[in-house]
Amino acid sequence: MTEMTLSANAITQIEKELEKYPPDRKESAVMAALRIVQDEFRWLSKEIMQEIADLLEMPAIHVYEVATFYSMYEHKDVGQHKICVCTNISCQLCGSKGVLDHLKEKTGIGPGETTADGRITIKEVECLGACGGAPMMQVDKDYFENLTTESIDKILEGLD
Numbered sequence: 001m002t003e004m005t006l007s008a009n010a011i012t013q014i015e016k017e018l019e020k021y022p023p024d025r026k027e028s029a030v031m032a033a034l035r036i037v038q039d040e041f042r043w044l045s046k047e048i049m050q051e052i053a054d055l056l057e058m059p060a061i062h063v064y065e066v067a068t069f070y071s072m073y074e075h076k077d078v079g080q081h082k083i084c085v086c087t088n089i090s091c092q093l094c095g096s097k098g099v100l101d102h103l104k105e106k107t108g109i110g111p112g113e114t115t116a117d118g119r120i121t122i123k124e125v126e127c128l129g130a131c132g133g134a135p136m137m138q139v140d141k142d143y144f145e146n147l148t149t150e151s152i153d154k155i156l157e158g159l160d
């Protein structure tokens with residue numbers, strides 16, 4: 001496994017984020033820093049969170065608190081594509097169970113699992129703020145709404 005350490009590119013991006021905040025409020029960039037690093041490694045190790053804490057001059061525990069509060073941050077490696085299925089109330093009423101069942105039929109995995117080839121991880125998540133398009137799921141950075149078995153098949157076929 002490659003060692004997870006802040007790359008020069010990540011540091012440059014985080015420093016750009018820091019320009020948005022007063023010099024004594026570096027911790028304000030913590031969510032952006034976590035996103036930048038996760039975009040590179042797909043997940044966040046304790047060591048990399050310590051590096052983020054050092055860079056932002058904040059206690060590591062505060063970085064860890066943010067990273068564990070939000071479901072978009074990963075604490076173990078995930079597949080090349082992450083499928084987050086909303087199972088909150090609107091999506092549940094509109095068929096999120098059917099979405100998960102169909103995904104399981106197609107990929108062989110359920111929530112919290114990754115395909116053996118490391119291609120896809122499925123997660124069950126809370127409301128993603130697209131209730132009007134329920135049932136919905138997020139695939140990597142894109143939202144897909146009003147899901148049907150046919151549209152799910154198309155989305156899966158479109159993944160590289």
Ligand code: FES
Pocket residue numbers: 086087088089090091092126127128129130131132134136
């Ligand atoms: S309940 Fe699913 S997006 Fe809000």
